[in-house]
Amino acid sequence: MTDTKLAAQKPLDGVFSALNSFRSRHASWIPVFAALLILVVMFGFAQWWFGNFLSPRLISALLLDNAFLLILAVGMTFVILTGGIDLSVGSVMAFTGILCASLVSQGVPATVAVPVMVLAGAAIGLLIGVLVLYFDVQPFIASLVGMFLARGLAFLVSLRSIKVEDESILMLQSTRFKFGEWYITPTGIIALVVVIVGVLVLQYTRFGRTIYAIGGNEQSARLMGLPVARTKILAYVISGVCGGLAGLVLTAYQGSGYPLNGTGAELDTIAAVVIGGTLLTGGSGYVLGSMIGVFVYGTIATFINFQGAEQSWKRIIVGGLLLVFVVIQRLIVTRSSRRS
Amino acid sequence: MDSAVQPLVEVVGATVRFQAETALSGVDFRMFPGEVHSLMGENGAGKSTLIKALTGALRLDEGEVRLGGQPVSFRSPRDAQRAGIRTVYQEIDLLPNLTVAENIVLGREPRRFGAIHWKKVREQGRAALAELGLDIDPASLLSSHSLAVQQLVAIARALSSELTVLVLDEPTSSLDLDEVAELFRVIRELKQRGVAILFVSHFLDQVYEICDRITVLRSGTLVGEYQTQELLRIDLVQKMLGRSPEEIAPRALAAVVDRTRKIVLTGADLTVKNGIANANVELGEGEVLGLAGLLGSGRTELARAITAVDTLDGGTLTVDGTTRSPRTPREAIASRVAYSPENRRTDGIIDRLTVEQNIGLALQAQHGVLRRIPPARMRELAASWVEALGIRPADLDRPAGQLSGGNQQKVMLARLLALSPRVLVLDEPTRGIDVGAKVDVQNLVGELADSGLSVVFISAELEEVLRVGHRVAILRDGVIVDTLASDGLTVDSLLALVAKPDEIAE
Numbered sequence: 006m007t008d009t010k011l012a013a014q015k016p017l018d019g020v021f022s023a024l025n026s027f028r029s030r031h032a033s034w035i036p037v038f039a040a041l042l043i044l045v046v047m048f049g050f051a052q053w054w055f056g057n058f059l060s061p062r063l064i065s066a067l068l069l070d071n072a073f074l075l076i077l078a079v080g081m082t083f084v085i086l087t088g089g090i091d092l093s094v095g096s097v098m099a100f101t102g103i104l105c106a107s108l109v110s111q112g113v114p115a116t117v118a119v120p121v122m123v124l125a126g127a128a129i130g131l132l133i134g135v136l137v138l139y140f141d142v143q144p145f146i147a148s149l150v151g152m153f154l155a156r157g158l159a160f161l162v163s164l165r166s167i168k169v170e171d172e173s174i175l176m177l178q179s180t181r182f183k184f185g186e187w188y189i190t191p192t193g194i195i196a197l198v199v200v201i202v203g204v205l206v207l208q209y210t211r212f213g214r215t216i217y218a219i220g221g222n223e224q225s226a227r228l229m230g231l232p233v234a235r236t237k238i239l240a241y242v243i244s245g246v247c248g249g250l251a252g253l254v255l256t257a258y259q260g261s262g263y264p265l266n267g268t269g270a271e272l273d274t275i276a277a278v279v280i281g282g283t284l285l286t287g288g289s290g291y292v293l294g295s296m297i298g299v300f301v302y303g304t305i306a307t308f309i310n311f312q313g314a315e316q317s318w319k320r321i322i323v324g325g326l327l328l329v330f331v332v333i334q335r336l337i338v339t340r341s342s343r344r345s
Numbered sequence: 346m347d348s349a350v351q352p353l354v355e356v357v358g359a360t361v362r363f364q365a366e367t368a369l370s371g372v373d374f375r376m377f378p379g380e381v382h383s384l385m386g387e388n389g390a391g392k393s394t395l396i397k398a399l400t401g402a403l404r405l406d407e408g409e410v411r412l413g414g415q416p417v418s419f420r421s422p423r424d425a426q427r428a429g430i431r432t433v434y435q436e437i438d439l440l441p442n443l444t445v446a447e448n449i450v451l452g453r454e455p456r457r458f459g460a461i462h463w464k465k466v467r468e469q470g471r472a473a474l475a476e477l478g479l480d481i482d483p484a485s486l487l488s489s490h491s492l493a494v495q496q497l498v499a500i501a502r503a504l505s506s507e508l509t510v511l512v513l514d515e516p517t518s519s520l521d522l523d524e525v526a527e528l529f530r531v532i533r534e535l536k537q538r539g540v541a542i543l544f545v546s547h548f549l550d551q552v553y554e555i556c557d558r559i560t561v562l563r564s565g566t567l568v569g570e571y572q573t574q575e576l577l578r579i580d581l582v583q584k585m586l587g588r589s590p591e592e593i594a595p596r597a598l599a600a601v602v603d604r605t606r607k608i609v610l611t612g613a614d615l616t617v618k619n620g621i622a623n624a625n626v627e628l629g630e631g632e633v634l635g636l637a638g639l640l641g642s643g644r645t646e647l648a649r650a651i652t653a654v655d656t657l658d659g660g661t662l663t664v665d666g667t668t669r670s671p672r673t674p675r676e677a678i679a680s681r682v683a684y685s686p687e688n689r690r691t692d693g694i695i696d697r698l699t700v701e702q703n704i705g706l707a708l709q710a711q712h713g714v715l716r717r718i719p720p721a722r723m724r725e726l727a728a729s730w731v732e733a734l735g736i737r738p739a740d741l742d743r744p745a746g747q748l749s750g751g752n753q754q755k756v757m758l759a760r761l762l763a764l765s766p767r768v769l770v771l772d773e774p775t776r777g778i779d780v781g782a783k784v785d786v787q788n789l790v791g792e793l794a795d796s797g798l799s800v801v802f803i804s805a806e807l808e809e810v811l812r813v814g815h816r817v818a819i820l821r822d823g824v825i826v827d828t829l830a831s832d833g834l835t836v837d838s839l840l841a842l843v844a845k846p847d848e849i850a851e
Contacts, residue, residue: 029485033442209460211452214443218451221440228402228438229502230423231452288442 036282037294039333043280043326044301051308058311061186068189071303072196073098073251073258073267077274078281078295079203080247083240085278086207087219088287089144091244093133093151094251095270097126099263100159101252105174106167106262115173123249129155130245134238148241152271155248159264166263169256177257192254199250203292216240220287276323277302280330301326351414353378353541354399354430354510358408361394368394371408372567374560376510376541381532383552383573384545385585386562387751387779392545395562396512399543400432401425429509433499433516439487446470446483449502473505474498478527492519500528504535511535512543517551518776521639529555547779548806549578561585582780609665609799610682610768612651616659620646621823623660626801628768633790633800635814635831637807637843643823644803645687648770651801652684653677665767678711683761687772687803694753696746700736701727703745703756708763730759735785751782758789769793770801775809787813807839819843 051058068075077094084091101122108118129151136147169175177191207213215236218226227233256262281298283290302323309319352375361369369391376382384392397403399410401419409416412428419425422432439448446467447454455465470483479497487495496519503511513532517525532542532555546552552559552573559576561568561584568584612626621643628634638644649655651662653671661668664680671677674684686692695703704727709718718726724741731739734755736748745756754774761769771790775783790800790813804810810817811831818828819842827842 026482026485029482029489030444032486032489205460211454211456211461214447214451214454214461217443218440221442222438225438225440228422228432228434229440229452230421230426232423288440 033289040297047304065188067303068193072192073255075196075299076199076247076251078277078299079199080244081274081278082292082295084244086216087240092148092271094248095267096152096155097248098251099266100155101249102256103159103162103262103264105256106169107162109171126245126249127242130242134241166261168261355411360407370565378539380557381542383556383559387781390562391565431503432512433503435515441488449473473501510541514545611663614660615650617650618658624825628799631794631797633794633814635810635817636803637810638820642820644820648772652770681767683766684770693757694745699742701741704759707760751778768799772803808836
């Protein structure tokens with residue numbers, strides 16, 4: 006090889022090595038970028054289609070309308086990262102929601118009702134975690150048990166919708182902090198705080214890293230001396246707590262509790278998490294990705310509403326997107342396993 | 346140091362039972378500070394059981410573990426790690442989805458204000474890697490590295506903590522010569538620091554190079570503890586096997602194959618992108634062709650190309666005079682070329698199926714779903730292979746995952762032999778199995794060849810390639826550099842050919 010050739014190759018080599026080092030470091034972020042790209046493309050398309058889609062009001066509403074889904078998605082991300090699944094979240098949200106409505110309508114102050122609903126969610130999460138860990142039940146089945154249990158409990162509390170009159174709960178929805186055209190409600194703030202806490206816990210605590218470790222290889226994590234049992238149970242408890250918080254947010258959003266709320270919400274949540282780039286096999290994914298997934302989901306819904314089209318289209322588009330993402334993930338996984 | 350120094354770790358009267366079977370029976374074992382100790386024995390001798398008891402992965406039914414003279418009871422690997430006992434397992438037990446640095450510090454990450462201090466994590470990771478002479482990006486994902494590097498990372502993890510006892514279970518099986526040398530340098534350093542090291546390996550050369558003392562186990566009982574210098578190799582092997590030296594000696598090679606014999610398989614200009622380039626192979630009836638080369642030299646790629654596991658990008662394959670281009674292993678098997686993959690655990694044995702089902706798999710697949718082999722015939726067939734290959738325990742209904750490595754390998758062989766192939770391609774069939782089983786497999790290959798089967802035999806151990814192969818093809822960087830009769834080669838001359846860097850060759 007001659008010197009001139011070498012010289013010509015150098016800058017290119019630099020670019021390649023930078024690319025390589027990025028790929029070897031951040032391969033798991035790629036699906037998240039893909040989700041972000043899709044979100045941007047969708048915004049662009051909707052703006053071109055309607056001309057007035059992208060407004061501060063609409064984006065603010067996107068957070069407001071999907072706050073409960075965002076909270077559920079954060080909890081679900083924890084569970085899916087361990088390689089599990091939680092089908093109970095929609096029912097837990099309905100149960101805690103109707104419980105809250107019922108309690109405050111009987112004159113219980115919100116300061117008591119809210120901790121009770123969060124604890125109720127945590128208890129169902131604990132039950133699922135114990136089933137998974139100590140009775141070796143598949144997470145799918147264990148959380149199905151939790152789902153039926155929570156839905157049954159919701160009906161036990163009330164068969165009909167209960168209106169909420171308590172100001173301290175309604176204000177979560179009605180208060181608007183305005184910044185010009187932009188606004189945010191306390192429910193939106195709760196959702197964002199949950200996201201931030203989720204990010205910090207997963208990224209900066211040993212508990213969070215153990216979650217990733219379990220998803221990578223549970224047996225290895227155990228042999229490395231990590232507290233696998235505690236961490237796995239806690240993941241389901243976190244998902245239950247998020248279910249409780251989502252119940253609060255949804256109750257405030259609707260101004261009432263209803264035992265049939267959130268039917269199928271668990272599947273919407275899983276869809277959002279997967280679109281956000283979290284691998285269903287566990288060990289790879291981010292809370293921020295799940296947030297983008299929720300926004301993608303929310304944007305599709307808004308688009309359909311704007312268009313005045315059939316609601317069924319929402320499901321079809323979400324289904325299609327899900328398909329695309331699962332295939333992308335599959336490709337990434339096979340490629341990386343071939344390289345090693 | 347025997348009487349004056351107190352053992353650092355001691356296992357006294359260790360007994361472990363798995364249901365009816367006794368895996369370990371009244372074994373005493375001890376390790377002194379600053380020594381490298383080797384645990385030797387055939388598969389099923391109880392080595393893994395003893396290691397697990399020592400590292401808290403398993404509890405003793407009888408007997409006790411003493412640390413510095415005090416009885417201890419480890420309920421989990423975590424307990425043992427707290428006590429300074431660190432283990433690097435044979436199957437790499439790291440997390441591919443996390444970074445290299447994180448794999449090293451996981452569970453004891455440096456923290457600041459209660460949050461993980463990522464910069465320090467990377468620094469510690471880099472320092473631990475540097476100690477092993479490894480220069481890789483600590484922030485890269487573990488899965489982006491080769492198995493050898495992953496193995497070294499596992500060792501770095503063990504080294505980077507408070508360490509009094511280090512257990513290395515087959516640490517060198519995926520390392521090349523330089524990496525082994527680097528590992529040995531680190532082991533000697535640790536020895537200076539007073540760490541007790543348990544080094545378990547099937548490579549006798551390495552055991553004799555690094556170990557001070559050897560404990561031999563056989564079928565769950567203690568044979569004895571010896572100073573390495575005072576134990577001749579042949580005596581060691583004899584103690585492990587409990588056989589006389591004559592029985593251990595490998596059978597002599599059949600006379601060099603008559604080159605006028607029929608050629609069964611010819612590969613011309615075989616090329617697979619990023620694997621092998623323009624490889625020419627010729628295999629006679631009843632001939633064993635050894636493939637020698639370092640990891641990544643293309644030896645596995647060549648085997649996979651011949652057997653259509655990987656698709657050829659160029660070249661032609663001729664089997665029995667007809668040119669074939671099989672595109673799937675199924676088509677290759679139809680032309681009676683069978684492949685035994687290098688990774689027996691993930692690509693070969695199906696743990697939960699019984700020995701009989703494992704043996705019958707390929708044959709049934711070849712017959713097709715609709716032509717079920719009658720159970721009685723299948724059982725008879727499996728039983729005859731178990732008998733012929735000496736698979737132990739000879740229990741057809743035992744899940745194959747419970748067998749030792751050597752016996753799993755024999756089950757794999759039985760599966761392929763049931764297809765009555767013309768050509769058998771064996772990729773490292775003796776990796777990670779014991780001396781006794783190794784000799785069995787080698788002899789078996791010889792017998793098969795004598796009966797007319799053609800074999801391609803890959804092994805990382807050059808001695809073995811020479812012993813088993815009639816001819817040896819030497820691979821370097823994806824190219825067959827030469828094919829020589831094994832008569833004219835010695836281990837040293839073959840080593841020179843395998844390792845010769847290109848600059849000198851030119």
